[in-house]
Amino acid sequence: MADGVKPRVKAPKKAAAGDVVTLKTLISHKMESGQRKGSDGNLIPRSIINRFTCEFNGKSVIDVTLEAAISTNPYFEFEATVPEAGDFKFTWYDDDGSVYDETKSVAIG
Amino acid sequence: MNFKTMSLISAVALALPTLGMADADDDTLVINEEIEMTTKAAAPAHLDGALGDKVMSGWHFRSDETQAMEMDDFDNPGMLGVEDGEVIWNTVEGSEGKSCASCHGESSEMAGVKATYPKWNDGAEEVRTLQMQVNDCRVNQMGAEAYGYDKGGALPLEALLSSVSRGMPVNVAIDGPAQSTWEQGKDIYYTRFGQLNLSCANCHEDNYGNMIRADHLSQGQVNGFPTYRLKNTKLNGSHSRFKGCIRDTRAATFNPGSPEFVALELYVTSRGNGLSVEGPSVRN
Numbered sequence: 001m002a003d004g005v006k007p008r009v010k011a012p013k014k015a016a017a018g019d020v021v022t023l024k025t026l027i028s029h030k031m032e033s034g035q036r037k038g039s040d041g042n043l044i045p046r047s048i049i050n051r052f053t054c055e056f057n058g059k060s061v062i063d064v065t066l067e068a069a070i071s072t073n074p075y076f077e078f079e080a081t082v083p084e085a086g087d088f089k090f091t092w093y094d095d096d097g098s099v100y101d102e103t104k105s106v107a108i109g
Numbered sequence: 110m111n112f113k114t115m116s117l118i119s120a121v122a123l124a125l126p127t128l129g130m131a132d133a134d135d136d137t138l139v140i141n142e143e144i145e146m147t148t149k150a151a152a153p154a155h156l157d158g159a160l161g162d163k164v165m166s167g168w169h170f171r172s173d174e175t176q177a178m179e180m181d182d183f184d185n186p187g188m189l190g191v192e193d194g195e196v197i198w199n200t201v202e203g204s205e206g207k208s209c210a211s212c213h214g215e216s217s218e219m220a221g222v223k224a225t226y227p228k229w230n231d232g233a234e235e236v237r238t239l240q241m242q243v244n245d246c247r248v249n250q251m252g253a254e255a256y257g258y259d260k261g262g263a264l265p266l267e268a269l270l271s272s273v274s275r276g277m278p279v280n281v282a283i284d285g286p287a288q289s290t291w292e293q294g295k296d297i298y299y300t301r302f303g304q305l306n307l308s309c310a311n312c313h314e315d316n317y318g319n320m321i322r323a324d325h326l327s328q329g330q331v332n333g334f335p336t337y338r339l340k341n342t343k344l345n346g347s348h349s350r351f352k353g354c355i356r357d358t359r360a361a362t363f364n365p366g367s368p369e370f371v372a373l374e375l376y377v378t379s380r381g382n383g384l385s386v387e388g389p390s391v392r393n
Contacts, residue, residue: 006192008183010183024183024184026183028189071342072342073186073189
């Protein structure tokens with residue numbers, strides 16, 4: 001697991017049924033592109049988050065493939081409709097096989 | 110779409126954002142819909158009208174998009190540095206087995222500290238910046254190694270201490286024992302440096318609100334430091350910024366942490382007395 005990786009999510013705690021809510025996510029990650037050379041002249045191996053998904057009660061909201069040109073600390077902001085109370089599950093997939101996730105519950109009211 | 114309409118549209122698109130873009134705007138800065146910031150304040154008396162009747166935070170000179178990043182901690186990448194600072198605050202280091210928190214408690218108890226630095230230290234008989242005070246603690250209280258100036262944990266810690274003081278007015282003392290250092294800083298501020306023969310005042314006093322190549326000139330206030338800059342995607346210390354400015358005049362610069370920059374930091378900070386502590390701010 002790469003150092004200093006920490007997922008963060010900002011989501012409302014409650015919403016009216018059918019409301020469109022804004023979700024903000026950020027994962028601190030160095031997103032090493034695999035193109036750079038270290039001080040020893042050798043390529044630094046690629047190490048990036050390659051996939052990010054968000055599900056609401058098991059239903060896909062967004063599924064993103066990330067490529068090597070994306071900068072450090074990838075940030076996603078998107079909107080989703082909340083039809084009922086439930087959980088948003090956010091998942092980040094690292095090149096090294098690590099999976100980071102975060103869950104946020106939204107209540108109706 | 111024919112070529113004529115296309116060029117007309119691009120001409121409008123090009124013209125609109127540049128018209129008056131460099132001028133300070135009248136937006137209001139509220140962070141997290143909670144902390145109301147004073148970003149325009151009555152100019153301190155010692156300025157004697159050099160900046161007109163009010164001083165303005167550099168926030169006013171940025172585009173709406175950059176301004177918005179600072180209005181929500183989640184969008185402010187400088188807050189990642191604050192998180193790092195919080196970890197350092199609670200980490201035991203050095204021979205005495207202490208962390209910052211061992212003596213000072215929660216970082217939030219340090220609210221108000223950043224607003225008064227740089228500050229005269231009686232024991233050491235010198236003006237100290239916050240980073241110098243942190244290093245004094247590390248060496249003498251914790252038995253740990255001092256940080257290099259604007260290096261290592263110094264900026265995350267400064268960002269942490271700044272973040273807990275946000276919204277409080279900058280209020281550094283310029284009289285009493287600090288006065289000679291302040292005078293030295295003022296001298297440096299008005300001294301022309303480098304092959305381009307520019308002083309701080311030539312840009313930040315005479316030309317704030319104008320463009321400098323593709324960028325906007327602010328009043329050069331330091332209430333927002335440490336600053337997350339979009340151009341280098343990291344926290345920047347005020348001394349490193351001073352160095353960058355003097356380098357751009359094609360001069361040999363002073364180093365971060367040098368007595369000259371300590372004096373300059375005191376003087377420049379005093380020019381913003383009354384503005385809110387804003388760090389970590391977001392700038393271009």
